[in-house]
Amino acid sequence: MVSKQLGKNEMLTSFPDQSGHFGPYGGRFVSETLMAALDELTLAYDSLKTDPEFLAELGSDLEHYVGRASPLYLAERLTQQAGGAKIWLKREDLNHTGAHKINNCIGQALLARHMGKPRIIAETGAGQHGVASATVAARFGLKCTVYMGSEDIQRQSLNVYRMKLLGAEVVPVTSGSRTLKDALNEAMRDWVTNVDDTHYIIGTVAGPHPYPMIVRDLQSVIGREARAQFARQHGGLPDAVMACVGGGSNAMGIFYPFLEDETVRLIGVEAAGDGIMTGRHAAPLTDGIVGVLHGNRTYLMQDQAGLISETHSVSAGLDYPGVGPEHAWLKDIERAEYVAVTDEAALGAFRQLNLLEGILPALESSHALAHAVDFAATLKKDQNIIVNLSGRGDKDIPTMAKIDGISIG
Amino acid sequence: MGRLTSTIDAVRARGQKALVAYIVAGDPHPDQTVDLMHALVAEGVDIIELGVPFTDPEAEGPVIQLAHERALVHQVTLAKVLELVAAFRLEDANTPVVLMGYLNPIEAMGYEAFAQQAKLSGVDGLITVNLPPEEAGPLAVALQDKAIDPIYLLAPTTTDARAGLVCRASRGFVYYVSLKGTTGSGSLDVTAVCERVAHLKAQTPLPLFVGFGIKDGATAAPIAEVADGVVVGSAIVTLMGEFEASPQALKSAVIELVRDIRTALNASNA
Numbered sequence: 269m270v271s272k273q274l275g276k277n278e279m280l281t282s283f284p285d286q287s288g289h290f291g292p293y294g295g296r297f298v299s300e301t302l303m304a305a306l307d308e309l310t311l312a313y314d315s316l317k318t319d320p321e322f323l324a325e326l327g328s329d330l331e332h333y334v335g336r337a338s339p340l341y342l343a344e345r346l347t348q349q350a351g352g353a354k355i356w357l358k359r360e361d362l363n364h365t366g367a368h369k370i371n372n373c374i375g376q377a378l379l380a381r382h383m384g385k386p387r388i389i390a391e392t393g394a395g396q397h398g399v400a401s402a403t404v405a406a407r408f409g410l411k412c413t414v415y416m417g418s419e420d421i422q423r424q425s426l427n428v429y430r431m432k433l434l435g436a437e438v439v440p441v442t443s444g445s446r447t448l449k450d451a452l453n454e455a456m457r458d459w460v461t462n463v464d465d466t467h468y469i470i471g472t473v474a475g476p477h478p479y480p481m482i483v484r485d486l487q488s489v490i491g492r493e494a495r496a497q498f499a500r501q502h503g504g505l506p507d508a509v510m511a512c513v514g515g516g517s518n519a520m521g522i523f524y525p526f527l528e529d530e531t532v533r534l535i536g537v538e539a540a541g542d543g544i545m546t547g548r549h550a551a552p553l554t555d556g557i558v559g560v561l562h563g564n565r566t567y568l569m570q571d572q573a574g575l576i577s578e579t580h581s582v583s584a585g586l587d588y589p590g591v592g593p594e595h596a597w598l599k600d601i602e603r604a605e606y607v608a609v610t611d612e613a614a615l616g617a618f619r620q621l622n623l624l625e626g627i628l629p630a631l632e633s634s635h636a637l638a639h640a641v642d643f644a645a646t647l648k649k650d651q652n653i654i655v656n657l658s659g660r661g662d663k664d665i666p667t668m669a670k671i672d673g674i675s676i677g
Numbered sequence: 678m679g680r681l682t683s684t685i686d687a688v689r690a691r692g693q694k695a696l697v698a699y700i701v702a703g704d705p706h707p708d709q710t711v712d713l714m715h716a717l718v719a720e721g722v723d724i725i726e727l728g729v730p731f732t733d734p735e736a737e738g739p740v741i742q743l744a745h746e747r748a749l750v751h752q753v754t755l756a757k758v759l760e761l762v763a764a765f766r767l768e769d770a771n772t773p774v775v776l777m778g779y780l781n782p783i784e785a786m787g788y789e790a791f792a793q794q795a796k797l798s799g800v801d802g803l804i805t806v807n808l809p810p811e812e813a814g815p816l817a818v819a820l821q822d823k824a825i826d827p828i829y830l831l832a833p834t835t836t837d838a839r840a841g842l843v844c845r846a847s848r849g850f851v852y853y854v855s856l857k858g859t860t861g862s863g864s865l866d867v868t869a870v871c872e873r874v875a876h877l878k879a880q881t882p883l884p885l886f887v888g889f890g891i892k893d894g895a896t897a898a899p900i901a902e903v904a905d906g907v908v909v910g911s912a913i914v915t916l917m918g919e920f921e922a923s924p925q926a927l928k929s930a931v932i933e934l935v936r937d938i939r940t941a942l943n944a945s946n947a
């Protein structure tokens with residue numbers, strides 16, 4: 269069914285096409301001022317991605333600075349509790365700065381340096397991508413400005429202070445809904461104004477071409493490692509690979525190296541918030557409409573007039589009305605499946621992993637865990653699921669404490 | 678010939694430069710929009726550019742962002758904007774109206790439905806800020822069917838090769854964004870803009886209008902020396918915010934500003 273959608277010599281891994289499209293999705297929907305910068309970035313990336321020196325720099329930093337490879341860990345007690353397939357965790361929570369976001373930031377900071385841009389900017393929701401951007405800016409001696417919705421600044425004060433310690437300027441965004449999507453708008457505005465000396469590090473597989481491709485490629489280290497580790501530690505291929513989907517970068521990163529492995533089910537888990545039926549969620553693939561936002565065509569949460577809806581999720585990192593265009597395409601051609609998990613179920617999985625495995629997961633990753641446990645129960649004991657544990661949950665402790673009515677000052 | 682081209686030709690025949698005024702439809706209140714449009718025309722505005730409110734106006738500076746938010750409070754959707762244009766047309770059959778907005782509301786309505794309803798309402802042109810010509814094919818076809826002019830933007834960063842593409846895709850006029858930045862930001866380097874405009878004009882037979890950074894008569898006049906027209910946006914929209922609570926004071930302030938710019942344009946061409 270999948271192969272019918274592809275041309276004779278096309279492979280799933282050969283997308284996007286020259287103009288940045290994944291089927292009808294993706295593309296480049298930006299104001300004219302940015303077109304030249306996107307062309308420049310595309311050219312720079314095309315020449316660097318096969319450049320041995322660049323790849324050596326990237327590889328070295330991923331190993332010695334980020335701490336890769338991250339382990340693939342068999343969660344035995346969680347598996348037992350779920351009572352079905354074995355659950356393996358890809359431990360992106362053990363990366364420097366505590367999430368997968370740094371894989372992308374290291375690569376893009378190197379790109380910025382090669383393009384001779386001394387300043388980077390980023391948007392952030394939970395603050396994880398902002399922290400990772402501020403971190404690589406410090407590491408490479410770049411100036412860094414991070415845009416963050418004023419709502420999120422309130423919710424994530426720890427990460428705001430952390431970015432400041434790293435020498436970054438954090439700019440509150442007070443327009444629109446004052447969350448991640450508005451931070452992205454503001455970062456685009458900065459970029460339009462300062463395009464000569466500034467590189468914009470988008471934090472997920474969204475935005476105009478070439479961003480969805482670059483971020484995916486840089487995050488694919490997750491899937492390449494996981495595929496090789498599974499073959500070594502267990503043998504063969506897993507039956508399913510699962511990840512949470514906000515913009516979709518940790519999911520694309522772990523899916524991509526498995527795209528051509530037809531027997532491996534790829535399952536993305538969106539945030540159902542209070543429940544899909546309530547409308548208060550952040551699950552555009554589950555309950556969205558195709559449209560254009562932030563430079564690409566994809567599924568969006570929007571109303572009938574084409575205005576973008578406000579989203580809801582307990583996890584700030586999933587609280588985004590769009591999703592990377594490659595996911596939109598993988599959904600349509602049925603190479604990947606997408607489901608949604610409520611706040612309540614994610615919170616349950618968050619507690620469960622602490623109690624059963626001694627691992628504190630990010631609330632984002634807890635969405636994938638919640639579905640993995642349910643899904644494992646439907647499979648046989650000799651089957652295997654890999655879950656991308658995209659980040660650690662230290663940043664979420666204040667949120668959890670508040671839910672539990674505990675004051676931790 | 679469309680209303681846009683015939684108007685621009687007539688302005689040129691009078692030895693004048695075109696004055697384009699931008700306001701966001703429904704800002705500060707939809708009840709004031711049509712009246713403000715007529716007031717603009719009465720003060721010598723040749724073309725009205727009407728912003729279509731959007732939740733995520735990513736190319737706008739703070740002044741115009743707030744205008745979008747003010748209009749959205751009153752549920753001014755794309756369909757409502759078209760109603761406002763139709764209401765304007767009841768009393769003004771001559772002044773071209775160009776919509777300026779973002780692609781998503783048009784996608785949501787559907788390209789053909791939009792083109793048809795826009796035509797019926799009396800819309801003459803369309804600027805879609807986040808739609809470069811490379812992605813515009815299907816919409817351009819729908820617009821052409823209804824003789825609505827697509828207008829694309831040129832930026833300081835646009836290469837000559839792209840400028841050719843942008844000009845070939847445009848109808849009516851081409852819009853040169855004179856600043857790297859959002860609407861309302863920075864101040865203009867008039868000499869640089871004039872050089873660039875002269876260079877671009879050599880590449881296209883279409884009239885070239887300049888916008889972004891033109892605030893008053895003093896900034897408009899030197900640009901009009903080289904361009905075929907100027908677009909004034911944030912300066913007018915600033916007044917909408919300032920006089921939000923007082924429709925009469927707002928109208929007077931808008932009239933005063935536009936009169937200053939019209940006078941300066943006419944003087945510089947005299």
Ligand SMILES: Cc1ncc(COP(=O)(O)O)c(C=O)c1O
Pocket residue numbers: 367368393394395396397471472473512513514515516517518519584585586630632633658659660
């Ligand atoms: C730990 C973690 N996981 C997942 C996400 C969601 O982003 P994406 O879907 O791009 O992986 C975030 C975003 O902040 C995050 O911090």
